[in-house]
Amino acid sequence: MHHRFTIAAFLILLATPALAEPRQSPPVRSLNKLSNWVGQPDAARRSDAPVLRRPLSKAEAEVAVDLLAAARSRTVAAADRQAMAGQAITIGDRTLRWESRRFGDAPFGKRSLWISMHGGGNAAPAVNDRQWHNQIGLYAPAEGIYLAPRAPTDTWNLWHEAHIDPLFQRLIDVQVAINGVDPNRVYLLGYSAGGDGVWQLAPRMADRFAAAAMMAGHPNEAGVASLRNLPFGIFMGGADAAYDRNRIAAEKSAELARLHAADPDGYVSMTRIYPGLPHWMDRKDAEALPWMAGFTRNPWPRRIVWVQDDVTHDRFYWLHLPDAAAAKAGDRIDAAVAGQTITLTGTVPAGTIVRLSDRLVDLDKPVRVVVNGRKAFAGKVPRTAAPIVTSLEERLDPASAATALVRLP
DSSP states (O other): OOOOHHHHHHHHHHHTSSOOOOGOOOHHHHHHHHHHHHOGGGGGGTTTTTGGGOBBHHHHHHHHHHHHHHHHHHHHHHHHHHHHTTEEEEEEEEEEEEEEEEESSOTTTTTTEEEEEEOOOSOOHHHHHHHHHHHHTTOOOOSEEEEEEEOHHHHHHSSTTTTTTHHHHHHHHHHHHHHHHHEEEEEEETTTTHHHHHHHHHHTTTGGEEEEEEESSOOTTOGGGGGGOOOOOOETTOOOOOGGGHHHHHHHHHHHHHHHHHHHTSOEEEEEEEETTSOOOTTTGGGGGHHHHTTOOOOOEEEOOOOOSOOOSSTTTTTTTGEEEEEOTEEEEEEEEEEEEEEEEOOOOOTEEEEEETTSSSTTSEEEEETEEEEEEEEEEBBBHHHEEEEHHOOOOOOOOSEEEEEEE
């Protein structure tokens, strides 16, 4: 039987005098130096420390993820405790404010997070403020932190400008560190202009959410291919004909159904087009929430489809582009894992990094990477703490932390 060697057990063993150095178990003995590195002040931790490059066993890597995630959580909590208290996060010249309500009594670390985007847009601030304050009372999940952010701008595309993505990522990190949110149970929804935002953000940030639901929104140019691993709900009034919203919703629903038929393990969706209802669906769309709550994110899916939006991303599930400028709108990568072989097809820039974990492949065995029909890598890849540190600095998301990396030629 496999027993996960948790950080709690590790720290107990470190503190037990009876376990003198000759009798320490291998995970404890080998991770003492990493524990010492973690115990240093943030400013004193060197990213090139030899301990971060030392090979780890599978058991050691599991403990290292827990140890490093706990340290990163403390750092995020200390840095953003004031932001949490003021319910406002600022990056550059953009500030994201929010209101929130808590439902249920899930324990710390197991709470869900519901990010619910308001309508409005292209209107006076007072109009968008009213939409924001309405959004906080619009839905009530059975459990979790229900959070209604206020868009940083009042533009027509208020929820899909480029500044939204890093603001949402930091918002999630803060909620994980301080409010005990489970990174695998973060949900996205929005109404009207907020629904526009769901159409845009869900595909390009699909690897951050467990499920998403669009209410009465318009996709504009957004596609659905990147939703392969993100359950997606479409909710629309049958008489909501402005900008052809009802017709386009039905077309997108049909497209998702075709994709699911061709790929039964992906493109899970739910559609409700309520006959006769206009833009306001009389709260019938609240049925989205129990459906969404039934899903938990898989941060290591064995197949991913990554299509770049006009707002490009340098990381998606277990792929990373070190050169963010290499990504162009419309670029597509299809990636799949079969046994120990990883196959990538499409626009795969030189230097692309394949992020690895034992949740994806067995890192005790050789790994093979094939790019557009040609072998790009073959061999064993050591687990080390360095990619764990980098992953957690990018996102406070232990479940998606890589323990090994392959950089492609």
